[in-house]
Amino acid sequence: MADQDLNNGEKLGFEAEVSRLLHMMVHSVYSDREIFLRELISNASDACDKLRYEAQSDAALMSGGDFSIDLTADKNEKRLIIADNGIGMNRDDLIANLGTIARSGTAGFMDKLTGDSKQDVQLIGQFGVGFYSVFMVADHVTVTSRKAGDTAAWTWESTGEGSYTVKEAEKTEAGTEITLTLKEDAVEFLDKYRLNQVIKTYSDHIAIPINLTTEETTPGAEGEDDKVELVTETVNEGQAIWTRSKGDVTDEQHEEFYRHVSHAFDSPAHTMHYRVEGMQAYSVLMYIPTNQPQDLFDPARKNRVKLYVKRVYITDDSQDILPSYLRFMRGVVDSEDLPLNVSREMLQNNPTLKRMSGAITKKVLGELDKMSEKDAEKFETIWSAFGAVIKEGIYEDFERRDQIIKMARFKSTHSESLTSLDAYIDRMKEGQESLYYISGADVNALKKSPQLEGFKKKGVEVLLLEDAVDDFWLQMMPQYEGKTFKSITKGGSDLADIKSDSTDDETSEDKVPEGDLTTLITCIKEVLGDKVGDVKTTDRLVGTAACLVADENAMDMHMERLLKAHNQLEDSQKKNLEINPSHDLIKKLADKAKESGALETLADPILLLLDQATILEGDPLDDPSAFAKRLSTSMANGLV
Structure with a gap:
């Protein structure tokens, strides 16, 4: 609820996740607090880019001259x-951007915080909440903004302690x-040389x-006071990094640009920097992150590569630069055409x-393909993070x-x-004629699946597919x-046709005789009725008495x-119950099945x-x- 005060503005409470985050910021000490400045400058740069784009269709929005980001250090007032002079924010923007964690997928943000300063700072960037890093150095923050095209301005104000105020302002x-x-322990960020360095x-x-x-003091002549004046200088080089030659950009510069363009705190796992000339001319500077972006599995599946035209920002929300299955890529594409x-x-x-x-998609996949052959360790690290979406x-x-x-x-x-399919073959x-697999949500659970028992015994490799997309691409390929892909949880096992690694005489196993099995199966079918599709014996089980298997022509159970x-599906298909004729329980049931009643x-x-x-x-x-x-x-009878 908001408290209305005509003199002091409207007081609102932070979203719960923000309140917890700010408490951590205010009461924790970080060794690399300087990142707050990077975040604020990065946000200011984005605001200028957005206004430059909007002004392409509405020149009246441009009223503040050339774009710039201006820092002023006031030591007297700390x-x-x-x-x-970018796009600016109105009242609703201030509340949405500074009062809530607006990005999708952030509900569990605070649960991921570890208390380890280095890891937590990375998470702050990963979740897109870098603005709140200001409370590591400031005990009072005021944001005054006017949105391009609006006449009204607004001020957002907070000490980072549970609430903030929004009121009308003049700008x-x-x-x-x-x-x-x-804060007293952060006045170093008013020093000219410290700010230059950051x-x-x-x-x-x-x-x-x-x-x-900054203020500069010039000693006065004898008998005169020292002269204090404000001095302004442009600190950054200001050249778009993607316009430079590949050899002129250092790894450190790539790392910082990656963090700027992705609002992340990790380092890029791989960099692609090249220019295309000819029928089309464009520059590409893109990175594969080390950590998964927080919105990687957001249903919108949006790309975050920024599109520029002749160094003018156009959008970071185009779904036409890269296909959705490469949405983890971060960086810039700058077209001349x-x-x-x-x-x-x-x-x-x-x-x-x-x-x-x-052409860019072909290049990205080509880089990954080359990496898979020449740098397997690096490729497997990238695949472990992003394979689930690449397979889309x-x-x-x-x-x-x-x-x-x-x-x-x-x-x-x-x-x-990890294995490739070629290595599997x-x-x-x-x-063996098929590529066997089992799919599910948890690979550890898959490893314990009873359907695996017979395959393990014969030394037959089974792919463990734990990504939801696996069940879908298998329908297309x-x-x-x-070699045909075959789920070990549907249809026959085919194990009888495959030569075993084991030297054991498989025919010597103590199994229920055929006639007794027929009697037991008839009994089971009578009791279960339409609860199952069929009842069969199986060679896919070793230490388990029974398992459920989908029919050969039915849908895979995980799908x-x-x-x-x-x-998207109302009724479940009936499963077949497969029983293990070598299991003690099945043997005892078979003996009982021959008795009267x-x-x-x-x-x-x-x-x-x-x-x-x-x-x-798991059903x-x-x-x-x-x-x-x-x-x-059953337990009571067993104790008698």
């Missing part, structure tokens, strides 16, 4: 002022001015002049942008499907390392190099669970057998209460 031009009243380190690449105004007044609407289906996008391309991008699946890496039962057993979870005697044990198989699949029981009663009865 204040640092950061001002820009002659569009833009934003942030005033920090610094700006040069973090923001030298900003393509907008960063002007620093698109018109400066191009609108976001005009970008859609623009043939020039389409050709450029195709197998499903969506028919033109590049073969290239993506060839570089794809998977977990498997072979080892802890090289290890296939004699008599059922084969690879002439079914995914669709039901998203309300077996249907009545075995009703509860058979239902428990189905319940057990259902639980092993909910139809009637937990009945299960509990049957289990209690």
Whole structure:
């Protein structure tokens, strides 16, 4: 709730996550507090870029002259002022941007904070809340802003302690001015040389002049007072980094530009910096992050590569620069061929942008492909972070499907390392015709699946697919190099056709005789009725009595669970119950099935057998209460 005070403005409380974050900022000490300045300058640069773009279609928005970012250090008042003449904010913008953590996927933000200053600072950037780093150095913050095209200005004010105030203000031009009243232990950030050092380190690449105004004292002549005057100088080089030659940019400069363009605190795992000349001319400076961006799995699947035309910012929200499955890329594409007044609407289906996008996509995939062959360790690190989204391309991008699946890496039962499909094929057993896989949400749970038992015993490798997209691309690409993908949780196991690694005589196992099995299966079918599709024996189980398996022509069980979870499937398909003829429980049930009155005697044990198989699949029981009663009865009988 907001408190209205006509003199002091409107007082509002911070969103819960912001309050906790600010408490941490105010009461914690960070060794690298200087990053607050990088964040404020980066935000100011973005604001100028946005206004430059908007002014392409409405020149009247440009009323403040050339763009600049101006810093003023006031040692007497212990204040640092950061001002820009960019797009500005209105009242609603101030509340949305400074009162809440607005980015999607941030509900669990504070739960991820560790108390380790280095890790937490990285998270702050990852979640897009870098503005709040000002409270590491300031005990009072005032933000006065006027949005381009508006006549009204607004002030946002807070001490970082649970609430903030918004009120009307006066400002002659569009833009934003942030005033920090610094803490006693942060006055170093009023020193000219300290500020120069921070700006040069973090923001030298900003393509907008960063002007620093400080007081300089000149000793007066004998008998005269010292002369104090304000001196302004431009601190940054101000050249767009992507326009420089590749060899002229250091790793440190790439790291800081990456952090600027991505608002992240990690370092890039890989850098792509090149220029294309010819029928089309454009520059590309893009990075593969080390850590997953927080919005990586947001349903909107937006790209965050910034599009410029002749160094003029156009958008960071174009879905036409890269396909959605490469949305983790961060950086800049600067075209010489698109018109400066191009609108976001005009970008859609623009043939020039389409050709450029195709070439850049090919380049990114080519870099990844080359890395997979020449730097396997680096590639596996990148794949572990972004493979789940790159595989969306197998499903969506028919033109590049073969290239993506060839570089794809998977977990498997072979080892802890990732494997390619080509390496899997090289290890296939004699008599093996399929690429076996099992899919689910948790690879650790998959490793314990009963359906794996027979494959492990024969030394047959099984791919462990834990990403939701796996079940979808498999529908689009059922084969690879002439080998069919086959789920081990549906249809027959094919294990009888595959030569075993084991030297054990598999035929010597003590199994239930065929006739007794037929009697037991008939009994099970009578008890379960339409609860299952069929009841069969299996060679896929070793230490488990029974499991559920989808029919050969049915949907994979994990795929079914995914669709039901998203309300895209109403009714479940009936599963087949497969029983292990070598298991002691099945042997005892087979003996009981031959006795008179077996249907009545075995009703509860058979239902428990189905319940057990259902639980092993991670599915909910139809009637937990009945299960509990049957289990209690069975335990009581066993104790007699």
